[in-house]
Amino acid sequence: MPSSTPTPGHRSPRRPALAACAALLVAGLMSACGTPGTAPASSAAAPAVSTAVPNDKVTLSVLSSDTSETTKALSAAFEKKYPNVTVDFRFTGVDSYDTSLDLTLGSDSAPDLALLNKLGNTAKAGLIRDLGPYVDAYGWDKTVSASELDQWRADNQGKALGVGKLWAAPAGFSLVGVYYNKDVAAKLGIEPPKTLAEFEQDLAKAKAAGELPIQMPNMQGQSSYLFQALTNTFQGPDKSTAWAFGSPGSTLENDSATRAAQKVADWAKQGYLPSGANGTDGAGAMSAFTKGQGLFMFDGNWDATAVDKALPGKAGFFTLPGESATAPSTGVGTSLAYAIPTKAKHPDLAAAFLDFMTTPEAAAIEFASGYMPVAQAESVKAPDNSILADYAAAWAGVAKSNGLVPYFNNSTPTMNDTLTSQGQQLVAGKTSPADYLKALQDDWQKGHK
Amino acid sequence: MTAAHQQAPRTAAPAPARTQRAGAAPAAPPAGGLATSHRQRSATASSGRSGPRRQRVAYLYLLPALLLYTAFVIAPWLHTLELSFYRWDGVTAGTWAGLDNYRQVLTDPQLMGSLWHALGYIGFYTVLPIAAGLVLAAVIGRARQGRNFAVARTVLFLPQIVPLVAVGVIWRWMYAQDGTVNQLLDAVGLHSWTRAWLGDFTWAYVAVGLVGSWVMLGLCLVLFQAGIQKIDTSLYEAARIDGAGPVREFLSVTLPGLRAEIGVAVTVTVISALASFDVVYVTTGGGPGDTTTVPGLLIYRLAFTGGEVGTACALAVVLSLLISLVVLAIGRLTRERA
Known part of the structure; x- marks a missing residue:
């Protein structure tokens, strides 16, 4: 250390004290340097779990970025069922949620339950618990379908997804598909298409009649829904799921995905997509759609209740049809999922809440607030002629053919940014389908090496 | 000792x-x-x-x-x-990376591109507002009194008071397909010019840059206005006696008299151009494609969504060095002239 002491007058003859003082501080700081971060604590033997809900007054803290009413409504129902339990619902806007989540989970104010939008590094850092013991205790593997639970399975590194430990349990599923405006469809004499060819004929018919075939925002890269739905249709759900989960050897640089990307580019070129898509955000596109601009719109269930309100009885929903009428139906979606942090103070109570999500009572709440129920799907009923009825039918079809594919956007931490930037270029004709897919595959490779 | x-x-x-973020x-x-x-x-x-x-x-x-x-x-x-010398995801233990992160910053076309974009924004954040501010200050001239002057100054300074995030949201609406900008173009019969400005590969960069110009104009004007007040009135009288017109007067008296203020304005606006984040993040998020990315945005993305804190820090270090160099150069230039 003394060797780093500057000779008085050496650097700045006029200000020796100041220079020395600064040097001292610098030296002090540099010597404090070390490898940043901490290695994850080696997990001790799995603690015994209990399915009993305590009888004394207790508070369950829930951290979430869920903007729908689902989590809040489930919390209220849980409080009603167990009057001694208070649910402390802590909301953070979705933009900052993911960026602050790991820090919150590592802090002493970690919640008992935390929403996971993606697995990221959270499991790898040892911040959340393996839910395996609770799966066994509550028998979730029997009540919830395997393909739905698998979305939150991963190895300890959080790299190979779809297998291994369960890190989060679903509280409701999202489903992306095609909204359609029944008024516009009736004017054009269009029925919901049964095959992809019919769908394309409808697009051409709308265009010829001067209607916008597909309303689509792309400011946040929503063209990825279109691309993924087409890819799922062309290569089937299994290959797409493998890619989304990062299974070794998966690639999108194949014929099916190339055809899908080519279709997106062609549709943009033919004017099937709005010319200002890249400069339009989700809210803008939805408002345009509800005003009759657009026959179809690729969107998720999170907008279902809003669309139903703006176009009561005038909006329908289906998942993008396959190449033949008998092809299995596929949908893009994932669950609103909750994990139990390692630092949770009431893990057993948190698990009881997760179990509550699989009950028929919860299924009704999940569905009413626009999410597809975790279990007991057959028990929910939607009002006739509402878009939710179409949603229920589409969800049943997807569940039946095991065709739910997780979002490509969550495949790596950076995939959403890549899909956004690349999708904007594809729609604007600034990149070729081949380069588009190469960029996605490069990101995938980087995230799964 | x-x-x-x-x-x-x-x-x-x-x-x-464990609980610390980069830069915290x-x-x-x-x-x-x-x-x-x-x-x-x-x-x-x-x-x-x-x-x-x-x-x-x-x-x-x-x-x-x-x-x-x-x-x-x-x-x-x-x-x-x-x-910046570590490979670190922000949570788990990091590993020593040497100069790898810097190599990535200087070779990755996306990261380098963002640095060029930031340099280009100097045209919008610095050159345009200072030029416009000088002209406006000269036109408003030495007026001290009058309600109109106070109103004009307040209106022009307003963008400085509004938080940049709100500025971004407002302009995002104005630039939208059915926003104010397109409505104005429609009204004057320029329908063929209308477009979703922030989604246009050619115009998004300009559109975002002009938001910066709008924000910085008020600051420059107020600075120059204050500077003009302290120029000796006898200089203007002398110029007028010598037969100088308004242009000559501006070039020979006002401009030299404002040298110090121009120096301050250049420094402040160049820093905001290079370190811009808020407006870009809210309006385009760097899109369409990568046409409007700036280092600030990529630092945020790399650190908080990409889990590449080391690379983010390396880019931050490069950016702060770049800003220091530019500011140092500006200081030199304005001092030598004085």
């Missing part, structure tokens, strides 16, 4: 890294330990010289500010510098 050395690292040591300020060191060490050092340091005692006492007065500056500016910056 030795005691002081051993104390320093402890007091300035960063908080446990470590807890302020307790003043006692450092103050003592400083006194010892300054006494020792000048023992061989005959500096006036008064001068040494003066440093004592600087100490509180220096400590705060160190805790909240220097220390986080050094921590950023340190992190």
Whole structure:
């Protein structure tokens, strides 16, 4: 250390004290340097779990970025069922949620339950618990379908997804598909298409009649829904799921995905997509759609209740049809999922809440607030002629053919940014389908090496 | 001496890294330990010289500010510098990366592109508003009185008061497909020019840049307006007696008289151009494609969504060096001329 002491007058003859003082501080700081971060604590033997809900007054803290009413409504129902339990619902806007989540989970104010939008590094850092013991205790593997639970399975590194430990349990599923405006469809004499060819004929018919075939925002890269739905249709759900989960050897640089990307580019070129898509955000596109601009719109269930309100009885929903009428139906979606942090103070109570999500009572709440129920799907009923009825039918079809594919956007931490930037270029004709897919595959490779 | 050395690292040591983000300020060191060490050092340091005692006492007065500056500016910056040599996802243990992160910053076309974009924004954040501000200041001239002047100045300064995020949201609406800008174009019969400005590969960059110009114009105008007030009126009278027109007057009296203010305006606006984040993040998020990305945006993305804190810090270090160099150059230029 003394060797780093500057000779008085050496650097700045006029200000020796100041220079020395600064040097001292610098030296002090540099010597404090070390490898940043901490290695994850080696997990001790799995603690015994209990399915009993305590009888004394207790508070369950829930951290979430869920903007729908689902989590809040489930919390209220849980409080009603167990009057001694208070649910402390802590909301953070979705933009900052993911960026602050790991820090919150590592802090002493970690919640008992935390929403996971993606697995990221959270499991790898040892911040959340393996839910395996609770799966066994509550028998979730029997009540919830395997393909739905698998979305939150991963190895300890959080790299190979779809297998291994369960890190989060679903509280409701999202489903992306095609909204359609029944008024516009009736004017054009269009029925919901049964095959992809019919769908394309409808697009051409709308265009010829001067209607916008597909309303689509792309400011946040929503063209990825279109691309993924087409890819799922062309290569089937299994290959797409493998890619989304990062299974070794998966690639999108194949014929099916190339055809899908080519279709997106062609549709943009033919004017099937709005010319200002890249400069339009989700809210803008939805408002345009509800005003009759657009026959179809690729969107998720999170907008279902809003669309139903703006176009009561005038909006329908289906998942993008396959190449033949008998092809299995596929949908893009994932669950609103909750994990139990390692630092949770009431893990057993948190698990009881997760179990509550699989009950028929919860299924009704999940569905009413626009999410597809975790279990007991057959028990929910939607009002006739509402878009939710179409949603229920589409969800049943997807569940039946095991065709739910997780979002490509969550495949790596950076995939959403890549899909956004690349999708904007594809729609604007600034990149070729081949380069588009190469960029996605490069990101995938980087995230799964 | 030795005691002081051993104390320093402890007091300035960063908080446990687990809860710390890149650039987050470590807890302020307790003043006692450092103050003592400083006194010892300054006494020792000048023992061989005959500096006036008064001068040494003066440093004592600087100490509180220096400590705060160190805790909240220097220390986080050094921590950023340190992190830039690691491969770190922000949570789990990092590994030493040497200069890899810097190599990535200087070779990755996306990262380099963002630096070029930021340099280009100097045209919108600095050149345009200063030129417009000078012209406006000259036109409004030396008017001190009059309600109209006060209103005009307030209106033009308003963008400086509105938070940049709100500015971004407002302009995003205005630039939308059915926004104000397109409505105006429609109204004057230029329908073929309308477009979703922020989604256009050619125009998004310009559109975002003009938001910067709009924000900076008020600042420049107020600065120049204040500068003009202090120019000696006899200079204007002399110019007029010599037969100078308004243009000549502007070039020979107003412009030279505003040199210092122009220097300040250039410095401030160049820094906001290079360090821009808010407006870009809210309006385009860097799109369409990568046409409007700036280093600030990529630093945020790399650190908080990409889990590449090391690369983010390396880019931050490069950016701060670039800004320092540019500001240093501006300082040189304005000083030499004066």
